[in-house]
Amino acid sequence: MSLIQRYNAGEVSPANGTTHEVETTVKTNTPVNGEYRLLTLDAPQSVLDCQPGQFFHILCPVTKAEQPYLRRPMSIYGYSAEKGELQFLYKVTGEGTRALATLTRGDTLNVLGPLGVGFTIQDDWQNLLLLARGVGLATLAPLAQEAQRLNRKLVAICSARNADVLMSIDHFQSLGAEVITVTDADGTSDLENLRDIIEGRIASEGVDAMYTCGSNRMLKLLQEIGAKHQIPGEIALEQQMACGLGMCQCCVRSFNRKGTITQERVCREGPVFGIEEAMAW
Amino acid sequence: MVDLSTRIGSLTLANPIMPASGTFSEDLSEVLDLHQLGAHVTKTITAEKRGGNPTPRVCEVRGSMLNSIGIPSKGVQHFIDNTIPFYNAYDVPLVVSISANSADEFARICEQVSVPGVAAIEVNISCPNIEEDGKAFAMRPSTTTTVMEKLRSASDLPLWAKLSPNTGETIEVAQAAEEAGADALVVANTLLSMAIDIHTRKPKLGNLMGGLSGPSLKPIALRMAYQCAKSVQIPVIGCGGISTVEDIVEYLIAGATAVQVGTATFINPNIMVTLLGQLETYLETRNIADISDLVGSVRDEDAADSVVFMETAP
Numbered sequence: 050m051s052l053i054q055r056y057n058a059g060e061v062s063p064a065n066g067t068t069h070e071v072e073t074t075v076k077t078n079t080p081v082n083g084e085y086r087l088l089t090l091d092a093p094q095s096v097l098d099c100q101p102g103q104f105f106h107i108l109c110p111v112t113k114a115e116q117p118y119l120r121r122p123m124s125i126y127g128y129s130a131e132k133g134e135l136q137f138l139y140k141v142t143g144e145g146t147r148a149l150a151t152l153t154r155g156d157t158l159n160v161l162g163p164l165g166v167g168f169t170i171q172d173d174w175q176n177l178l179l180l181a182r183g184v185g186l187a188t189l190a191p192l193a194q195e196a197q198r199l200n201r202k203l204v205a206i207c208s209a210r211n212a213d214v215l216m217s218i219d220h221f222q223s224l225g226a227e228v229i230t231v232t233d234a235d236g237t238s239d240l241e242n243l244r245d246i247i248e249g250r251i252a253s254e255g256v257d258a259m260y261t262c263g264s265n266r267m268l269k270l271l272q273e274i275g276a277k278h279q280i281p282g283e284i285a286l287e288q289q290m291a292c293g294l295g296m297c298q299c300c301v302r303s304f305n306r307k308g309t310i311t312q313e314r315v316c317r318e319g320p321v322f323g324i325e326e327a328m329a330w
Numbered sequence: 331m332v333d334l335s336t337r338i339g340s341l342t343l344a345n346p347i348m349p350a351s352g353t354f355s356e357d358l359s360e361v362l363d364l365h366q367l368g369a370h371v372t373k374t375i376t377a378e379k380r381g382g383n384p385t386p387r388v389c390e391v392r393g394s395m396l397n398s399i400g401i402p403s404k405g406v407q408h409f410i411d412n413t414i415p416f417y418n419a420y421d422v423p424l425v426v427s428i429s430a431n432s433a434d435e436f437a438r439i440c441e442q443v444s445v446p447g448v449a450a451i452e453v454n455i456s457c458p459n460i461e462e463d464g465k466a467f468a469m470r471p472s473t474t475t476t477v478m479e480k481l482r483s484a485s486d487l488p489l490w491a492k493l494s495p496n497t498g499e500t501i502e503v504a505q506a507a508e509e510a511g512a513d514a515l516v517v518a519n520t521l522l523s524m525a526i527d528i529h530t531r532k533p534k535l536g537n538l539m540g541g542l543s544g545p546s547l548k549p550i551a552l553r554m555a556y557q558c559a560k561s562v563q564i565p566v567i568g569c570g571g572i573s574t575v576e577d578i579v580e581y582l583i584a585g586a587t588a589v590q591v592g593t594a595t596f597i598n599p600n601i602m603v604t605l606l607g608q609l610e611t612y613l614e615t616r617n618i619a620d621i622s623d624l625v626g627s628v629r630d631e632d633a634a635d636s637v638v639f640m641e642t643a644p
C-alpha cells in the first residue's frame with residue numbers, strides 16, 4: 050500500500066528551510082474548560098505554511114514558580130496565513146504547560162516550526178472519519194479545515210469523560226464536519242459502541258480513510274476495522290522530545306513495517322504514521 | 331576586524347564554535363546555515379547497526395537535562411555513503427565521532443572512516459570497554475593508553491580524544507591520551523546521573539541512568555578543561571553547558587582553543603550562529619584582535635597550592 054512507502058525514512062521530504070525559530074506575540078490565552086486552554090499567537094508568515102498534523106516546539110516561559118528547560122511539542126490547532134495567526138489547544142499538565150498558562154496578551158513566545166510530517170488526504174479519499182479524544186482533538190482539528198478546503202466529507206467522532214470537557218464541537222461543525230459525540234458519563238464511549246458507530250458509517254456512506262491520535266485503545270480498534278474493510282488510516286503519535294528536529298534520537302517509537310520492527314523518530318518521520326504500522330505501547 | 335580563526339593541531343577552523351556530537355545532524359541545516367560553523371561534528375557511530383536504549387531517553391532536571399540515547403547507529407557503510415557526502419557539500423572541516431566496545435574494534439572503525447572528506451576523528455572513549463570490566467576507556471589512564479595507541483596506528487588523520495567527567499583521574503587520563511598520540515582533547519562528555527519520579531517512584535529514564543548535560547555541567551567540564559590545558563601540550567576543546575558568549579570566553583580563558591555547543595542547540599537551534607556573532611562583538615568591543623589572546627589567559631598565579639590539591643579538595 051502506498052501509505053507504507055510514503056513513510057520510508059529515506060524518503061521523508063525534508064522541510065528545506067521551512068522550519069524557523071521565531072518570536073511570536075500572544076493575542077489571547079483563554080481557558081476552554083477546567084483543563085484546556087486555547088492560545089492564539091500573532092506569528093510571522095515564515096512559519097504559517099503548515100500541514101495538518103504538524104507541530105511546533107514551544108519554548109515555554111520561565112516564571113517564578115515554573116522553570117521548564119526543554120521545549121514542549123504542541124500540535125497546530127489552527128493556522129491562518131491571512132490573519133497571521135497560529136493556535137494551540139493545550140492541556141495544563143505540568144511545569145511547561147502551567148508556565149504557558151500564565152501568558153497574557155502582548156507577551157512574546159519563542160516557537161520552532163512547523164515540524165514533522167502531517168496527515169495525508171489522498172485524491173480519491175472522499176469520506177473521511179476521525180476519532181478523537183482529549184488532546185487528540187487539537188491535533189485532528191486542522192484536518193477538518195483541510196477537508197473543507199478540499200471539499201471532502203468528514204465525520205468527527207469526539208469522545209470525552211463528560212459533556213463538560215467535550216471540546217471543539219462547534220469548531221468542527223463550523224468547518225462543515227458532521228460531529229458525533231460520545232462520553233464516559235453517558236456510557237457511549239466504550240469500544241463496542243465506537244465500533245458499531247464506525248461499522249454503521251462504513252455500511253451507509255462508506256469510509257475511505259480514518260484518522261486518530263495517541264490512544265492505544267483507539268489505535269487497536271481502527272487497526273481491526275481497517276484490516277477488515279481494507280480502509281487506510283493514519284495516527285498521530287506522541288513521544289518525549291528534546292530537539293524536535295531529528296537530531297537527538299530520543300523520540301523514537303517502534304513500528305511494524307511488513308513484519309520488520311523498525312524504530313522511527315516521532316518528530317521527523319512522524320508525528321503522523323500509517324495506522325497499520327503503528328504498534329500499541 | 332577580529333580574527334576568529336583557531337588552530338587545532340594541523341587543522342585551522344574559521345571560528346572556534348562547533349556542535350557537540352549527538353546534538354547535531356544534517357537536519358539542523360533546515361534552521362541554520364551550516365557554513366557558519368567552525369567544524370561539523372557527527373553523532374558517534376559504531377561499526378555494527380545498533381538500536382539504542384529504551385525510551386524515555388531524555389528527561390529534564392532543573393535547568394539541564396539527562397539523556398540515555400545510547401548510540402543507535404546505522405553502521406559505517408551507511409555513514410560513508412550518505413552522511414559524509416552531505417557534509418562535503420560544505421567547505422567546513424568534518425569531524426567524525428566513533429566508538430566501539432573493544433580496542434581492536436575501535437581501531438577497525440577508525441581505519442574505516444579514515445577516508446577523503448574527513449578532516450579529523452573524534453574518538454568517544456567515554457563508552458564502556460567490554461573487554462575489561464565494562465568501565466569506559468576514559469575512566470583510567472591504562473585503558474586510555476591501550477585504546478589510543480591502537481587508534482593512533484589505525485589512522486593518519488588527527489585524533490581528538492573525548493574525555494569523560496566520570497573519572498577521578500582527569501589529568502592522568504589526559505596525559506595518557508596525549509602520550510599515546512592524540513592530537514587534541516575534547517573535554518568533556520556527559521556526567522552519569524539519575525532522576526526519579528517521586529509519584530510513580532520510577533526512574534525517569536528507561537535506562538535508569540543517563541548523562542547530565544546543559545548549564546549545570548559547565549563548572550565541572552570547565553574545571554576539567556582547565557586541568558587538561560595545564561597538563562598537556564595538545565589543544566583542548568571545551569564542551570559542557572555552553573549557552574552564552576560568556577561561557578565561551580570562560581572556556582577560552584581556562585585554556586580551550588575551541589568549544590563545542592550541545593544541549594543549548596535543543597533550546598535555541600540558532601544558538602551557535604548567534605554565539606558566533608556575539609563572540610565577534612565581544613572581542614571587538616574589548617579590542618581583542620585574536621582569540622588566541624584569550625586562550626589560557628586565566629590569572630591563577632596565586633593559586634599554586636589549590637592546584638596541587640584540587641583532586642582531593644573537599
Ligand SMILES: Cc1cc2nc3c(=O)[nH]c(=O)nc-3n(C[C@H](O)[C@H](O)[C@H](O)COP(=O)(O)OP(=O)(O)OC[C@H]3O[C@@H](n4cnc5c(N)ncnc54)[C@H](O)[C@@H]3O)c2cc1C
Binds near residue numbers: 320
Ligand atoms: C507531536 C506532539 C503533539 C502534541 N500536541 C499537543 C497538543 O496539541 N496539546 C496538548 O495539550 N498536548 C500536546 N502534546 C503533549 C504535550 O507535549 C505535553 O502535554 C507537554 O509536553 C507536557 O509538558 P509539561 O511540562 O506541562 O508536563 P510535564 O509532565 O511536567 O513534562 C515533563 C516532560 O515530559 C514531556 N512530556 C510530558 N507529556 C508528554 C507527552 N504526552 N508527549 C510528549 N512529551 C511529553 C514534556 O515535554 C517535558 O519534557 C503533544 C505531544 C507531541 C509529542
Ligand SMILES: Cc1cc2nc3c(=O)[nH]c(=O)nc-3n(C[C@H](O)[C@H](O)[C@H](O)COP(=O)(O)O)c2cc1C
Binds near residue numbers: 400542570
Ligand atoms: C542527546 C545527547 C546525545 C549525545 N550523544 C553523544 C554521542 O553520540 N557521542 C558523544 O561523544 N557525546 C554525545 N553527547 C554528549 C555531548 O556531545 C556533550 O559532550 C555534552 O552534551 C555536554 O555538552 P552540552 O552541555 O553543551 O550539551 C550527547 C549529548 C546529548 C544531550
Ligand code: FES
Binds near residue numbers: 291294295296
Ligand atoms: S526529538 Fe530529537 S530526534 Fe526527535
